[in-house]
Amino acid sequence: MTDEEHLRILEEKAAELRRLAQENGLDLSAELAILEQKIAELKRTVCEGLSAWGRVQLARRPDRPSGLSFAQALCDAFYELRGDRAISDDPALRGGVAKLAGKRIAILFHQRGMTPEEQRQARFGMASAQGYWKAKRIMEIAARLKLPLLTLINTPGAYPGVQAEAHNIAGAIACCIWQMLRHPGPTVAVILGEGGSGGAVALAAADRVLMLENATYSVISPEGAASILWKDAKFAPQAAENLKLTARDLWALGVVDEVIPEPPGGAHTDLQKTVAAVREAVIHHFSELSRLSLDELLRLRYNRYRHVGSAGAPN
Amino acid sequence: MTDEEHLRILEEKAAELRRLAQENGLDLSAELAILEQKIAELKRTVCEGLSAWGRVQLARRPDRPSGLSFAQALCDAFYELRGDRAISDDPALRGGVAKLAGKRIAILFHQRGMTPEEQRQARFGMASAQGYWKAKRIMEIAARLKLPLLTLINTPGAYPGVQAEAHNIAGAIACCIWQMLRHPGPTVAVILGEGGSGGAVALAAADRVLMLENATYSVISPEGAASILWKDAKFAPQAAENLKLTARDLWALGVVDEVIPEPPGGAHTDLQKTVAAVREAVIHHFSELSRLSLDELLRLRYNRYRHVGSAGAPN
């Protein structure tokens, strides 16, 4: 029996105990306490022992924190801005202006959708050219109003489609990176679930890059890497291991500034706790960044990206 | 017989004389000189005596100086930039980088086309949303490379079409005006033929606005004004008079900085001379503007437009 199966059985037992207690007016709190402690331990083991491939599965859960509901829970208030002003509005990449801890920010995030209908509409979080053109537009508004910029990343990647190509999705992504690098204020990116290649990096050229413990950030999906390099998608777990796509690996590589711990069992098991942890981390980094002058901020940001992987770099 | 008819007859006679002289080896230079003097006088009369409506006709001639060939004649070298990077490329509004009197500039101009096929393609110089999005893009390149910006205007107006609306032509025009107002360098606009409403003003928010003698610049076509205000398009000549759309009227109103004289008979009768006159005027104004600091330039530009029509304004 795997730890995960064991965990499921224990959780079912606890649920039954609770039902029994309620239906029959019994006090089973002692028994429940023991059971719950075991569950908590097991959850920790499950997450800590996860392979890279296991984390990929976790990061892809549709109930991972992300999207509109997460942004709304994170912020005190949120006003959505829609449309790229030239073509259409992309439901897979959204954003607007918000208040975080009483301060104004601009925010951008991928929307994956949880129900099949939402997922279809949002293309499972794969934003198209129009999404990235909109993101660039919102970044420009943020620059104009001198707002710090927060991005929440959870996407399998940019949308591969004929219309996306026809509207220059590559150019839109490049312009997002460029605009983020020029942003005249602090920028923080948080990878919440999947950080899939170009579609993720378009929103990740930030002063600080944070990752949830079980999030991934990768140049290509493990399946994609496996079929290109191993000529067989079955090697995906091995590719995942090699790609160093977990939060801890990327923290060790110096790509990520902070790994935000998830509740035992994963972020989806306790969204409120996850929101609180992300919130605290984001506020902390914005507050640190706000102490820098604009010149310093830009200089540090440029240096951070100018030296990724060069011999003298921290990794 | 109108002056124009008279002029045509004299021109035909002169052509015949020249043919006779050549075919028969005759020296008819004395006779020709007299005839040519008469023609020149008549041309002057024709142009000077033109009503506003007459100038509208002249400004609309397909052989008016404008478009690619005029830009090429005006500049020492021209490299065209195409495409709006998100939708398509509009053949009715074109531009790029150029050299004028040895100096680098960015240039934008309407293309009307002279042959029916060209005219159809360029929609008679009515640029669509994509044209103005491209213009904005080229203005941004000019800003990045710190190039002075020259615009050559000759359009009946922006294209009224379903696709133009779907791609937000109003927003594109507004963004052009905005970008021109922010341009970090000297800007000169020359109205060569028709300066038709929003499609013209999108490229006319310049430090200096020049007009060819017989060009027009108007908020609406005289026909449009006539059918709205007189409920009958036949009142177009009267509307033209009322609209104060001629170069001299607009110069008197303080809207235009310089009226560039045309060769007798109109700009189309001697394109080379027209090019030379425009070139000289443009170089003169760029050279004046280049003496200003960027702060001064922007301050003067803002003041120019902030006070159009207010009681204290020069008009």
Place this chain on the structure above:
Amino acid sequence: MPIRRDKRDRYVEVEVGVPPEPLWVRCEACGELVFRRKLQENQYICPRCGAYFFLSARERIASLADPDSFQEFSTPSICEDPLGFSDQLPYKERVHRARQETGLFEAVLAGSARIGGIPVILAAMDFRFIGGSMGVGVGEILRTAMELAAQERKPFVLVVSSGGARVQEGVLSLLQMVKVVAAREALAQAAVPYIAILTYPSTGGVLASIGSIADVTIAEEGALIGFAGPRVIEQTTGERLPPGFQTAKFAQEHGMVDAVVPRAKLREELLRALSVLVEGG
């Protein structure tokens, strides 16, 4: 109010007689005769068919600003009739009549106000005043309002209701497009937010300048949003217009606006945007 009917679409306006105001007005969308007070109570939306009647500038401001918070700016000094224009009526006479009929100095009314307690500079255009067209007067009022907003660091809110440029002021009205964009740049320089509300109609030179470059753009459900008029498009291009062309929904589908909201929720929506856009709160 004068009788004004726009045949282009289903939006209708108040049917009037001589002052004092008539008790009943007819909805052109459904033909219903509606009791005037009932229409007012229903925010000028036909109680039978839901068609939007347009609002005057004062009605609009009353519907958005906190009660008694609006303080009108003094009228600017402008060149009246700068071209000496005359068509079937001298332009001066048209302006005179519009002033009498609307009680307004020009096609836009601006002042300081509070919305949900937040201090703003608020301007609303009035379609009854020569089609809400922008000439020197409108340009000056908007410029002054925006420059003050920049100076006092108060958000600028503009409700657009305009057929475009004021034809009778020729190029001077065209140049108001540049003027208001220049003033909008002053807002940007001061990092002051600007919210545009597009209503029926938001067209022509006003849309192609100040109407399209706000930080937040909200469309009222009954809005007409487009650069060129449907007739001009049909005549020039011979194109058939798709259903719903230039409606608020069309603008939304093509990425031009941030939200489309019914009239009854406009103030709430505006307040939501404002409370995020202003510091503190």
Place this chain on the structure above:
Amino acid sequence: MPIRRDKRDRYVEVEVGVPPEPLWVRCEACGELVFRRKLQENQYICPRCGAYFFLSARERIASLADPDSFQEFSTPSICEDPLGFSDQLPYKERVHRARQETGLFEAVLAGSARIGGIPVILAAMDFRFIGGSMGVGVGEILRTAMELAAQERKPFVLVVSSGGARVQEGVLSLLQMVKVVAAREALAQAAVPYIAILTYPSTGGVLASIGSIADVTIAEEGALIGFAGPRVIEQTTGERLPPGFQTAKFAQEHGMVDAVVPRAKLREELLRALSVLVEGG
């Protein structure tokens, strides 16, 4: 050169044997066996059917730069195999082989050069080197080249030929996209012009960063220009790809490039752009 065949379209590559080079190569587009020297003389365009063979970085530079003007930069110091990646072959071994086969340090070759007498910084990517993919090495070479161009105020010219990011360097290769855009911003800050030439293939992370944000973008006639590969698009969306999808012409029709030119005219076109973009001249 290794045998490399891309089945996606009609573009073909040089058929090879062991060194010394084979005398004949086969055009996969038309099947013709072409005498190697003749192919070279024809700028690697099939004399029979006109299909474009891709150029190596050295061939490309030779075709664009003034003779003997190219001075290669020294190789950067980078983390080799930063992830310790291994698939069917250890990544280090792949790099080693690519270096041996191409004689290049990485998938891009950069240096100073003159084009029609104009001093430039010139970089060309080489598709033979692990598909022209961008890892830390390519990122560093491009960054150094651009920063030098900014410093010396020389135009930067980049010939793109890349399948995208270097998978074996994981996120570090993804972050090279940010690195090269940051260096491109350094060019912008110095008001130094940047010209991109898109050839076969210009795709993935290279197109979605440095390939798409030049001041002037020229496509070679035989280019393939697109973010996602055709197979990925078909598999993910089930869409049928339109004819001519992701060709240079497609890019032009959708407003992504300033010009499309045949290989024989590329140098001339580049020179035309450069001579306008540099001061004096």
